[in-house]
Amino acid sequence: MDETITGFMDALHAVEDPIKNFKKNTYEAQFRQFEKEHGVCFKDLEQSVLSGEDGGTRKLSQMAEMIAEKVAEELRALAKERFRQNRLMDYNMVLVTYYFPAALDLMPQSGTQFVDHMILAWKEQFPQTDLKPATFEEINAGFRQRYCYITTAVCKSLGKTDECYELNLLRNYRDDYLSRQKNGKELIRRYYDIAPTIVKRINRREDCAVIYQDIWQTYLKPCIAYIEHGKKKECMDLYTNMVYDLQEKYFM
Structure with missing residues (x-):
């Protein structure tokens, strides 16, 4: 579990400026690069879930809770509330535009459950957030609007x-x-x-x-x-x- 959580945290930190490439002409290439570099943690989690005796679904909620807890610890270490809020907004953007679509794409059997657990764990740590999942295809199509x-x-x-x-x-x-x-x-x-x-x-x-x-x-x-x-x-x-x-x- 330690290696897996490290992989997920590395993926969360990988997108330093989620606004910069969130554009029609750059998003798809950036998303595919994200999957290429960090997709192994999503795939490994699904494999671990599928091999579990009880379906391994508890692992999904455990991973979601650990990720949210580590982010909360990181934000608490920041000196100013403005810094914490800005960083949280960046994380929200990364989750919605990279994390959730990658999970739904690379975890065909358990991705929806994992995303649901992530949203619940995130809401518990950060009550002011209201994240919604979307697939890469839905987001990419949304650039028409x-x-x-x-x-x-x-x-x-x-x-x-x-x-x-x-x-x-x-x-x-x-x-x-x-x-x-x-x-x-x-x-x-x-x-x-x-x-x-x-x-x-x-x-x-x-x-x-x-x-x-x-x-x-x-x-x-x-x-x-x-x-x-x-x-x-x-x-x-x-x-x-x-x-x-x-x-x-x-x-x-």
Whole structure:
């Protein structure tokens, strides 16, 4: 078990900047390289599970709990809360975009169980998280929507298509400007971390259309105007407010 946990922790640390290559033209190659370099620990775990007398399913929960506990220990050793939160967001991103897809791909018989145990163990250590599993194919296909969760939901509620002018303008702003600014990647990481849950919680409400209209009028429409007039810094400030305001209202 010691060698296996070391392999899983090495895999978790291998992706130093999960935002950097999470793009349509680079993600697949990075994911396949991740599987090539770290896939043995996933395969070994499944083999161990399948050879167990009781099906070995307890090993899945044990491994998940050990990984979450070791990460919690690592985060507690960091000096500042901001550092801990940023690192946790990086880990969340690695789990969703590399770890979980690799488990589902390389552990055909026990991968789903392992991912479920990981989500439970992670939630126990980090109650504020709300991770969701996805396969590599689902994630890679998602680049057609380019992961603008909130803006896509808002535009959909307003009858706009996924390739509408507004969405493409905001996506290009994110990729070409925001990601290159100081703290820009941190903001994008936070957005990826919380946006799917925010959209899910808004969609459960009877007044979701009213909420999306308010997000459009308060944040997105002014952001678009700022971009059109070359006021990129002002757009970033308002975009930042949107992420934190929506987190406080619908995520906490």
